Amino acid sequence: MCRTDQSVPEPGEEHDVDATDAVFTSLLEDSAEELYDQAPCGYLSTLMDGTIAKINTTLLNWLGLGRSQVVGRMRFADLLTVGGKLYHETHFAPLLQMKGEVSGIALDIRAAGGRMPVLVTSKVKTSEDDQPLLIRTTVFDARDRRAYEAELLRGRKAAEEARRQSEADRARLQEALAVLQQSLLPTALPVVPGLEADSYYHTASPDLLGGDFYDLFPVDGGRWAFFLGDVCGKGPQAAAVTSLARYTLRAAALHDADPVTVLTTLNTVLHERYASGEGRYCTAIFGVFEPADGHVSVHLASGGHPSALIQRADGSADYLPTPGGLLVGVLPQAPFAAARTDLLPGDTLLLYTDGLTEARTGPERQLYGDDALRAFAADQPPAGPQALIAALSGLLASFGDGLDDDTALLALGVPAPLPTPASENLT
Structure with missing residues (x-):
């Protein structure tokens, strides 16, 4: 119902x-x-x-x-x-x-x-x-929760221990890389009669071997040879090319110190060594200077490297052009551009790798560039290689993370005459 x-x-x-x-x-x-x-x-x-x-x-x-x-x-x-x-x-x-x-x-x-x-x-x-x-x-x-927290704590401790071990391993690796990097560079520049010299090397990453190199050494008849270069790439492969290039240049210079001949020898060695595999090449400037009456004669050649910069005693600064030089090791035969100049008392010749001019600056991350480097050198008092290298190392530090490539600097100069004491002028 x-x-x-x-x-x-x-x-x-x-x-x-x-x-x-x-x-x-x-x-x-x-x-x-x-x-x-x-x-x-x-x-x-x-x-x-x-x-x-x-x-x-x-x-x-x-x-x-x-x-x-x-x-x-x-x-x-x-x-x-x-x-x-x-x-x-x-x-x-x-x-x-x-x-x-x-x-x-x-x-x-x-x-x-x-x-x-x-x-x-x-x-x-x-x-x-x-x-x-x-x-x-x-x-x-809360037994399950406590066990879970204990497991988390064990995991956190294990991760912390792994992190500490990783940092220790990284520190040892960086130390080993620094030692190896130093072995690819001269421990100290030699003392050259009548000349001043200074150098600087900036490592962009302590975890990677760089490919920049330089050297200064005697040849024959009172002449001295110098070179500075930049190998393509980083790491162990670049370090192997760096070592080969450095010792080839030294050996070739002792046989025949003509700059074009030395770079030609390096080009042959690199091309033959790496032609069958992944190509390896570098840029380089090689030069010879010889003291003369009141000046130093400089003869250099470039293989695809940025032109050398000269800071003159009168406060001016300009490049020594070496156009047309090809990268070293790319072709079996390559042309290299040569140039000559004289360094007078107070003049300084600067060689550098492109990490300097290709640094990124300012809010818009613009390339630092050749013109800015020339203006910077002209703004520095002509006080010799050590003063110029010190100013440039400060400039590199100011780039911060805008400097993402290794940079090598080598400066050679003729000392300016010491000022005559006032008492001697009176006599």
Whole structure:
């Protein structure tokens, strides 16, 4: 029979509904109590002084205690380890009293199997007139979380140890690379009668061997040879080419110091050595200077290298053009451009690799360029190679991360005459 909610109940139906409600309420109460007692987390209620008034079976099982041992006989703090009890008294309880609720506090309880990590949440229940009545506490098993945190800690420690080891390995590698890099350069420039010389090498990356090189050494008849070059690429392969180029240039100069002949010999050696595999080549300037009356005669040749720059004693600066020179080692036969000049007292000849002029500067990261280098040299007082190299090393440092290539500098100059003392002028 169909009826609406407003229909009149049949006789006896009210009794049936009341009976059903009573059974349903009883089941709810039983279910709630069972859920409380067998819940996957611990529950307990305490008086305001911490005395336990009610505790569920789950928490009792963790503790390995009977209900009669706990209810009315122990306080919540008694369930904690010594460290947990200390933290409860100094932090947990005062915070609960002040805020009325604390959540997710990590503590350790004295469980049946030993110390057991838990997360504790407590809340003060109050009366209608806001008077504290009791404290209800939930205790969550944190053993899995603690194991996870321990594993994370072990992983973090392992990662930190790996990082320290990596840094130590990198430091050793950089030290070894620095030693190897130095072996590709002269330990110190020789003292040349009637000439001043200075050099500088900037390493763009301590983790990679650079390919820039230079040298200064005697040949025959009072003449001295010098060279500066730049091998294509970086790393061990570039270092091998650097070593081969440096010693080939020295050996060739001792046989015949003509600059074009020396570069031709280097070109033949590099091309024959690397023609069958990945091509290896370099740019280079090789020159010879010979002291003469009141000046030094310079004869040099270039293979695809930036032109040498001369800072004159009168404060001017300009390039010594060497156009048309081809990269060394690209072709079996290559033309090389030669040039001559005289260095007078106070003049300085500067050789450099393109890391200097190809540095990026300013907000727009523009190339530094040849014109800027010439202007910089002209702005420096003509005080000799050491002063010019010092100024240029400061310039390189000012480029910061705009200088992303190794840079070698070699400066050769004729000392300016010392000023005559005033007393001698009077006589």
